[in-house]
Amino acid sequence: MKVDLYEAMSRAKLSRRRMLQGSAALGAMAAMPTAMGYGPAMAQDSVRAQILAIPGVGNGSPTDADWQKVGELCLGATKANVAEGEFAGVELTFMGLNNQNLHNLLFRGFLKPWETYTGAKINWIDLAQADYNPRLQQAIATGTVDFDIIEMGAPFEGETAGKGMLDEMPDWVKTQIEADDLVGYLQPPVGTWDGKSYRITIDGDCHTFAYRKDYFGEGAIGGAEVPKTWQEVNAVSRALIGQTDPLTGLPAHGYLDPLKGWGGFGFYFLANRATAYVKHPDDRAWLFDPDTMKPRVNNEGWVQAIQDVMDLIAAGAYPADQINADPGTTGFSQFLAGTGSMLMWWGDIGSSARTSDTSVVGDVVGFGINPGSSRRYNSVAGAWEETANEAPLMAYIGWGIYVTNRVSGDEKKRKAAWSAAAHLGGKDLSLWTAAYPSGFQPYRNSHFNYDEWAAAGYDKDFVADYLGSNADSYNHPNAAIEPRIPGIFQYYSVAEDELAKGYSGQYASAQETADAIAAAWEKITDQIGRDSQIALYKASLGM
Amino acid sequence: MLLVAAAQLLHMTGSAEFGFENWRPTLYTYITWAICLCWGQVLLHGEHGKRTLFVLPAALFVISLTVFPLLFGLIIAFSDWNLSSPDGRSFNGLENVRQMWADPFYWNAMLNMVWYVLAILVEYAIAFALALALNAEIRARKFFRVAFLLPLMLSPVAVSWMIGKSMLEPRFGPIASLGRALGWDDPSFFGSPWIAKATIMVMDAWTFIPFMMIMILAGLQAIPKELHEAAKVDGANGWRAFWEVTFPMMLPVSITAILIRIIFKLKLADIVIAVTSGGPGGATDTVTSFIFREYRDRSNVGYGTLLAMVYLVVIVIAMTLLMKFAERISRPRT
Numbered sequence: 001m002k003v004d005l006y007e008a009m010s011r012a013k014l015s016r017r018r019m020l021q022g023s024a025a026l027g028a029m030a031a032m033p034t035a036m037g038y039g040p041a042m043a044q045d046s047v048r049a050q051i052l053a054i055p056g057v058g059n060g061s062p063t064d065a066d067w068q069k070v071g072e073l074c075l076g077a078t079k080a081n082v083a084e085g086e087f088a089g090v091e092l093t094f095m096g097l098n099n100q101n102l103h104n105l106l107f108r109g110f111l112k113p114w115e116t117y118t119g120a121k122i123n124w125i126d127l128a129q130a131d132y133n134p135r136l137q138q139a140i141a142t143g144t145v146d147f148d149i150i151e152m153g154a155p156f157e158g159e160t161a162g163k164g165m166l167d168e169m170p171d172w173v174k175t176q177i178e179a180d181d182l183v184g185y186l187q188p189p190v191g192t193w194d195g196k197s198y199r200i201t202i203d204g205d206c207h208t209f210a211y212r213k214d215y216f217g218e219g220a221i222g223g224a225e226v227p228k229t230w231q232e233v234n235a236v237s238r239a240l241i242g243q244t245d246p247l248t249g250l251p252a253h254g255y256l257d258p259l260k261g262w263g264g265f266g267f268y269f270l271a272n273r274a275t276a277y278v279k280h281p282d283d284r285a286w287l288f289d290p291d292t293m294k295p296r297v298n299n300e301g302w303v304q305a306i307q308d309v310m311d312l313i314a315a316g317a318y319p320a321d322q323i324n325a326d327p328g329t330t331g332f333s334q335f336l337a338g339t340g341s342m343l344m345w346w347g348d349i350g351s352s353a354r355t356s357d358t359s360v361v362g363d364v365v366g367f368g369i370n371p372g373s374s375r376r377y378n379s380v381a382g383a384w385e386e387t388a389n390e391a392p393l394m395a396y397i398g399w400g401i402y403v404t405n406r407v408s409g410d411e412k413k414r415k416a417a418w419s420a421a422a423h424l425g426g427k428d429l430s431l432w433t434a435a436y437p438s439g440f441q442p443y444r445n446s447h448f449n450y451d452e453w454a455a456a457g458y459d460k461d462f463v464a465d466y467l468g469s470n471a472d473s474y475n476h477p478n479a480a481i482e483p484r485i486p487g488i489f490q491y492y493s494v495a496e497d498e499l500a501k502g503y504s505g506q507y508a509s510a511q512e513t514a515d516a517i518a519a520a521w522e523k524i525t526d527q528i529g530r531d532s533q534i535a536l537y538k539a540s541l542g543m
Numbered sequence: 544m545l546l547v548a549a550a551q552l553l554h555m556t557g558s559a560e561f562g563f564e565n566w567r568p569t570l571y572t573y574i575t576w577a578i579c580l581c582w583g584q585v586l587l588h589g590e591h592g593k594r595t596l597f598v599l600p601a602a603l604f605v606i607s608l609t610v611f612p613l614l615f616g617l618i619i620a621f622s623d624w625n626l627s628s629p630d631g632r633s634f635n636g637l638e639n640v641r642q643m644w645a646d647p648f649y650w651n652a653m654l655n656m657v658w659y660v661l662a663i664l665v666e667y668a669i670a671f672a673l674a675l676a677l678n679a680e681i682r683a684r685k686f687f688r689v690a691f692l693l694p695l696m697l698s699p700v701a702v703s704w705m706i707g708k709s710m711l712e713p714r715f716g717p718i719a720s721l722g723r724a725l726g727w728d729d730p731s732f733f734g735s736p737w738i739a740k741a742t743i744m745v746m747d748a749w750t751f752i753p754f755m756m757i758m759i760l761a762g763l764q765a766i767p768k769e770l771h772e773a774a775k776v777d778g779a780n781g782w783r784a785f786w787e788v789t790f791p792m793m794l795p796v797s798i799t800a801i802l803i804r805i806i807f808k809l810k811l812a813d814i815v816i817a818v819t820s821g822g823p824g825g826a827t828d829t830v831t832s833f834i835f836r837e838y839r840d841r842s843n844v845g846y847g848t849l850l851a852m853v854y855l856v857v858i859v860i861a862m863t864l865l866m867k868f869a870e871r872i873s874r875p876r877t
Contacts, residue, residue: 137626137842159627250714261820263840321713323823324733339714487627493840497648497825504736504824524841527625 051432057457067109074429077176087416088119095125096151102439114423120416148407148417154397157484158536161193167403169197176422181444183474189542200425203398204443207344208469209368214246215341230371237317248338256330256340259323259503261496264489268395272344275480276373277301279391284541293533295521298514301377306510347441350466367469391480392473484540487528494520544576577603620849626842639849651825652833662744670755678763695753703817736826743827755800762796798869830854
């Protein structure tokens with residue numbers, strides 16, 4: 001820093017005397033806020049304010065130059081732990097995604113200044129979402145892990161950490177990334193396995209409820225109140241049949257269930273309905289019985305969720321061709337384009353509603369947590385309880401950065417890998433990824449400072465509504481946490497096939513559909529290994 | 544070489560404790576053996592051996608790239624190998640066959656393939672008609688030849704998005720709008736099983752009819768003009784000349800075009816995966832798209848490989864029968 005100051009002043013051709021005078025003045029200025037007790041905070045706030053202004057709200061999409069600038073401004077934490085040029089000669093391989101031209105493309109920009117400062121070089125493996133799972137699975141199964149750092153979702157911790165493929169996080173990293181700032185549900189056991197920490201969280205996933213405000217209110221077509229339970233959501237969806245959308249003039253529709261699979265990810269959307277029925281506050285498990293791994297997907301609560309969808313199909317409540325609508329369609333082609341009035345989705349909908357060129361609902365969209373239910377099913381007792389229930393779904397538990405055991409034997413390389421990962425998971429940098437298109441949702445308590453967003457130019461009411469729905473979901477005492485067990489997406493994928501048959505009328509009932517899913521899940525459990533699945537399921541639930 | 548391979552095989556199947564961690568030693572042994580074999584040919588047979596070297600290395604290379612993977616695939620096909628299983632791969636006898644026998648998704652996809660293949664007859668008729676039109680003395684013939692070929696140059700994924708996701712989009716798609724204008728209340732092209740299947744057939748046909756058309760056109764241009772002139776002199780009208788001269792002369796080309804098209808069709812997957820994911824309820828699923836799902840989404844390598852192997856056998860048998868049938872009907876009548 002002093003060298004920078006000296007060079008800057010040299011460029012300004014200052015005399016030695018003027019320079020000393022200036023230094024004294026700067027010193028006095030620097031001392032004042034410290035004496036007043038808010039010095040460091042001001043410096044950090046300054047960085048946060050600066051990065052939130054890159055490129056600035058309404059100034060178009062960020063570019064690689066912006067990502068590099070943000071990366072450079074956030075290098076402070078790295079510099080505290082790593083000397084300049086300390087990793088010269090180190091080469092690391094980073095495997096991640098390139099969804100929507102985000103993820104790895106941002107990481108490249110963020111890490112460019114880190115590479116310049118540390119002297120390390122990063123080689124990139126970019127994968128599309130669809131190719132990611134098989135690539136990772138094959139690498140694990142065939143023992144050909146060819147990457148040092150990996151961007152990975154928590155559901156895969158069972159397959160990686162559970163198989164000893166990951167390197168344990170050093171303590172200095174925990175300090176650097178300020179792990180205590182993570183929202184409650186992302187705290188351990190998430191990111192840990194057998195008590196060891198492996199994950200630097202860079203995302204927080206949950207599904208939130210998005211609705212059209214112009215459908216609800218006095219005299220509105222959807223009723224006076226925004227639905228709070230799935231029973232109300234279903235009733236509104238039926239009541240809207242034959243009505244006209246107030247914004248587009250097209251047929252009005254209620255809730256948008258995606259009826260087509262999405263490589264396993266589509267199952268989350270049935271789970272949104274089901275968790276309200278089956279996630280009991282006294283029981284962490286909701287997908288399987290933790291003692292036997294017997295699926296719960298065919299209990300009365302889950303069957304009710306499937307029946308809800310079947311009833312709405314039979315009633316004609318969905319848009320035409322909904323049977324061919326996957327979550328990408330319901331979120332981006334339908335809801336943001338003005339079709340339908342209610343939706344469950346990840347945070348992308350919230351950030352895209354105002355910023356996407358294709359969105360027409362930016363001014364009329366509101367947010368909430370996953371609708372609840374007026375009754376809940378107690379899986380242990382095997383009976384319904386006439387008690388209201390809420391259970392937001394933490395779908396996918398967010399992306400994290402992990403370091404593989406390829407670097408464990410080389411201390412210099414190991415430190416470099418963790419330093420790069422920590423840079424991406426840094427507190428300040430994460431504020432930027434939460435605020436701008438990145439593919440990541442807010443996930444730290446410090447992200448929910450609405451004034452900070454408002455100062456950067458965001459509409460405070462909108463941000464409070466959007467972020468509030470995230471915060472309320474994360475902090476919900478009965479949140480449904482996804483089990484981090486091997487093959488979890490195999491279960492989801494096979495369920496999607498059976499649901500598609502059920503929705504198209506090839507099964508006689510919701511119960512028969514659910515039974516088919518349960519039977520397929522049993523096969524998968526037996527194939528992967530029931531005992532190991534039970535152990536890992538319990539571990540992932542912290543039981 | 545065989546000893547090394549056998550040791551590795553026994554080790555891999557768990558029958559013996561000795562062996563190697565991976566197949567690399569076997570590969571190195573094979574390369575060494577191949578070099579020795581080539582060298583030996585020269586030493587033993589002199590000039591004749593040198594001539595053998597023009598073919599032998601290529602043959603050995605092909606063996607390593609086709610025969611070995613095929614054998615490896617066969618082993619996997621009779622294994623229980625889920626990539627998520629901590630126990631890895633294990634031999635499970637005929638369990639995968641039993642599972643396949645009881646798998647409604649696989650047989651449903653197989654049945655769909657029958658419909659998809661039958662649709663080739665319609666494609667052939669359209670391709671023939673287009674080829675006849677382009678073979679005639681029409682205006683802008685060169686332009687139309689190029690224009691009709693364009694769909695073939697497009698990636699099936701691009702076709703999926705351009706037609707399946709855009710033009711057929713039920714709310715704003717131009718074809719859906721046209722359907723509404725013509726009185727179709729609910730123009731949904733992928734909502735019901737048969738319409739979805741037919742729409743996929745049309746999209747696939749749109750891409751590949753130009754391929755059949757260009758083959759038939761080449762055949763038409765090879766028919767000597769004298770034959771048509773002779774038919775004309777004999778008093779045959781255009782319709783009769785087509786059935787008595789053109790069509791019989793085109794039979795060998797037509798059969799070739801249809802057989803190649805069947806091979807393409809049996810591999811149909813990309814359009815289905817991109818547009819319907821096999822839905823609604825498996826109505827548009829193909830064997831290839833189902834195997835892809837089984838392997839990619841479910842990491843079920845053993846079962847997926849068995850399905851692929853069985854499909855390969857079915858294709859080989861079907862194509863052999865078809866070729867025999869084609870040979871019979873294209874044999875000149877005496």
